[in-house]
Amino acid sequence: MNINHDKQVSQQHAGVVERWEKIDNRFYFYGPQTVLEVKVVSDTVLRFRFSALGNFSRDFSYSHAHTYQESIEKLEISEEEEYFSIKTAKIDCEIQKERMLIKILDKKGLVISEDEKGFHWEEHKKYGGEIVFNTRKGQASEHFYGLGDKSADNDIREKRFENWGKDTYAYGKDTDPLYKNIPFFIGLHHKVAYGIFFDNTFRTYFDFGFERKNATSFWADGGEMNYYFIYGPELLNVVETYTNMTGKPELPPLWALGFHQCKWSYYPEKQVREITSEFRTRRIPCDAFYLDIDYMDGFRCFTWHPEHFSNPKGMISDLEKQGFKTVVIIDPGIKIDPNYRIYKEGLEKGYFCKRMDGPLMKGAVWPGECNFPDFTRAEVREWWAGLFDELMDTGVRGVWNDMNEPAVFEIETFPDDVRHDYDGDPCSHRKAHNVYGMQMARATYEGVKKFGHNRRPFVITRSGYSGLQKYSSAWTGDNVASWEHLSIANSQCQRLNVSGVSYCGSDIGGFIGSPSGELFVRWIQLGIFHMFCRVHSSGDHGDQEPWSFGLEVELLTKKFIELRYQLLPYIYTTFYQHVKTGVPTLRPLPFVAQEDSETYNRQDEFCMGDNLLVCPILAEKVDGRWVYLPEGKWYYYWDDKVHEGNQEVWAEAALDRIPLFVKAGAVIPMAPIMQYVGEFDPEQLFLHVYASAEEHTSYLYEDKGDGYEYTQGESSYKTFVTASEKKSYTITQRIDGTYDPVYKSYEIMVHGLSFTPKSCEVDGEKVHMDVINPDKNLIRFDAGKAFAKIVIKG
Known part of the structure; x- marks a missing residue:
């Protein structure tokens, strides 16, 4: 919808406030026919609901944000001559009496967000109801981030986007819309950050100064103007709060953070x-091997091809013994076949979506003509979850949901008149489209968990709405084997992370087309730093197993996959921090160096967790690149050279390297190389300590790697503090929790001491120390896994 706000003569605006009232932490402002509800969710979160007709619909959202409530330290309201002022401990909100325009300020008086036209609406002539708008003033030098998997630059100012999940085969840079519908963005100006979550599932639009550079807008083709304002002031604070509002995931099984191999088929x-x-x-x-649609009997979901896979249980059992977990695809289309049990059940129970005048929604996908379950109906989700009983009994360990935008051949998606239950609030597909994929993933998650024999579920989805992270990981869809798409994958995964979806990745190597060996290696180098790490390709374009490109590429691919496995303790810890607090696992540079405006437009660099900085090579036939480092000192992983931050540095990176830096002071836990998670019980865990003149804190989370004992306290969270004095360096460890890992000791490597080490003591006892590289003061020694204090003296 190409709406020009300046030319809308039929738009209506909120009237003058005639009266107001307060009910608990909610404030209501009434005009001649409009009403504004302001709910104080916390000292940093305000919710705004506008009704053009003076009444609100049922307060319900699949994001679950409407149930979020935090403690409120301070809440006051005062009435001034021209506005009302609501004050919390962190922000002030002014509601103008004329047109209910909203202004939000911090406690220093900085205007963080201010309405220009504010809430306005127009009648939807075709479908009825209202098209609802919010137009805000653009702030000076404002930057914008978020909105999920958009294939645009990290900073989306002067861009316009649409949320309407779409099967976008071979999408390109700036293709829009894409698969996911995440109506959440983050603004940054004057080094202060805020977020807006527009919780509306209709087709939504976002304009960040595209139409007019001094205005930003968001609007929807129906439903309610219902949005949350989230105050930072830190960028990471905004993302953490949003993720807590829409739901944090549970810990995945450790194997699911390993390497995955997939192909169609x-x-x-x-x-x-x-x-x-x-x-x-x-x-x-x-660790994981995927079966695409050809494992099924005629592409019928929950079946096995009688010839291709005559004994799936036996095969999967054999693969499990070799360390492979089997993941299978399940699409939403159920083949119309009177001899197909799943179809007959769905038909008899009335579980399939219907058109407005009564016939079932029918569309062609892989099995041919299909009907489609209404996943917005609780009873249907429960039925769907139950269908996984037999599938999981064969030994399947994960499920991959595809085509769930929903995609339909020839007509693209469901027509607008398809009806949905919407959990008791019947509606058309216009309202349910953007949540359909997430509700399918939800039902799948519930089934995989229920029949998973007390193991943690693993689900992957292509489509979703805000909150999809509660149920599933995600990938970025049908990309292309090109250097441009390698760059797009880098931006998309950063953007998904700051949109609440940390468990994400791209099809490494590209789904469509055949990458060169060089491109495949560079993509593997990036992919090992994404939480979801999977090679996937369309088989008719050639093979993409690591050995498909010759011996050199095979060995380089092996090297970086091995690095992924070595880093699993660090990766698992990073994911635990995400689960615990909502902090994203990948962090674009502005999100780790907000005070440094040089980072605001950086595209390529990102931090994985607290202590690693990554910058992929995105061009062919180059042997290095310039990388911007934030404040502090950074070690180049490959040669231990130390660089000062707040500047660009040149990173030598022939095909056997990716620019990878470690924050000075960090303790990086690393595992021995395994062919799969749990292949053997290691004797030692490796701790790489990167010396710094400044005190630094690092962490290590550990549990069994699967199951739910960790929820009963069988886990440990280790805190390492490193500190330097003139002629000594100390490493302390504090252990919280009862989990006792299987390894017996640490092998510790200390990099870059500022003095020549002469002795090492672990808890007061002198231990043997090997000097590995005297020029770089690189030393190695062993310590018990429960040590309290290490002192290295010069």
């Missing part, structure tokens, strides 16, 4: 066994 069973055997023979680590 691996079949029959003979090929599956051949490919998995090659991984083990070539000693290339891999």
Whole structure:
């Protein structure tokens, strides 16, 4: 919808406030026919609901944000001559009596967000109801981030976007809309950050100064003007709050953070066994192996092809013994076949979506003509979850939901008149489209968890709405084997992370087309730093197993997949921090260096967790690149050279390297290389300590890696503090929790001491110390896994 706000003569605006009232932490401001509800959710979060007709619909959202409530330290309201002022401990909100325009300020008086036209609406002539708008003033030098998987630059100012989940095969830079519908963005100006979550599931639009550079807008084709304002002032604070509002995931099984191999399609069973055997023979680590649609009988969900996979339980059991977890695809389309049990059940119970005048929604997808379950109906979700009983009984460990925008051949998606239950609030597809994929993932998650034998579920989805992270990981869809798409994947995963979806990745190597060996290696180098790490390709364009490109590429691919497995303790810790607090696992540079305006337009660099900075190589035939480092000192991972921050540095990175930096002072836990998670019980865990003149704190989270004992306290969270004095360096460890890991000791490597080390004491006892590189003061020694204090003296 190409709306020009300046030319809308039919738009209506909120009238003058005639009266107001307060009910608990909610304030109501009434005009001649409009009403504004302001709910103080916390000292930093305000919710605004506008009604053009003076009454509100049921307060319900699949994001679950409407149930979020935090403690409020301070809440006051005063009435001035021209406005009302609501004050919390962190922000002030002014509501103008004329047109209910809203202004939000921090306690220093800085205007963070201010309405220009504010809430306005116009009648939807075609469907009825209102098209609802909010137009705000653009602030000086404002930057914008978020909105999920948009394939645009990280900073989306002067851009316009649409949320209407779409199967966008071979999308490109700035293609819009894409698969996911996350109506949440973050603004940054004057080094102060805020967020806006527009919780509306209709087709929504966002304009960040595209139409007029001094105005930003968001609007929807129906529903309510219902949005949350989230005050930072830190960018990471905004993301953490939003993620807590819409739901944090549970910990995935540790194997799901390993390397995954997928293709459309691996079949029959003979090929599956051949490919998995090659991984083990070539000693290339891999934990998950995927079966695409060809494992099914005629693409019928929850079935197995009788010839391709005559004994799936036996095959999956054999793969499990070799360390492979089997993940299978499940799409929403249920083939119309009177001899197909799933179809007959859905038909008899009335679980399929209907058109407005009564017939079932029918559309062609992979099985041919299909009907589609209404996942917005609780009873249907429960039925769908129950269908996973037999599938999980075969030994399947994860499920991959595809085509759930929903995608339909020839007509793209469901027509607008398709009806949905919407959990007791019947509606058309116009309202349910953007949540359909997430509700399918939700039902899948519930089934995988229920029949997973007390193991943590693993689900992956292509489509979703705000809150999808509660149920599923995600990937970025049908990308292309090109250097441009490598860059797009880097931006998309950063953007998804700051939109609440940390468990994400791209199809490494590109789904469409065949990458060169060089591109494949560079993509692997990036992919190992995404929480979801999977190679996936369309088989008709050529193979993308690590050995498909020749020996040099195979060995380089193996090297970086091995690095992924070495870093799993650090990656798992980073994911735990996300689960615990909502902090994203990947952090674009502005989100770690907000005070440094040089970072605001940086595209490529990002931090993974607290202590690693990554900058992929995004061009062919280059052997390095310039990288911007935030404040502090940074070690180049490959040679231990120390660089000062607040500047660009040149990173040598031939094909056997990716620019990777470690924050000075960090303790990086690393595991021995395994072919799969749990292959053997290690004797030691490796701690790499990067010396710094400044005190620094690092963490290590540990549990069994699967199951739910961690929720009963069987976990440990270790805090390492490093500190330097003139001729000594100390490392202390505090252990919280009861989990006792299987390894017996640490092997500790200390990099870059500022003095020549002469002795090392662990809890007061002198231990043997090897000097690995005297020029760089690189030393190695062993310590018990429960040590309290290490002192290295010069």
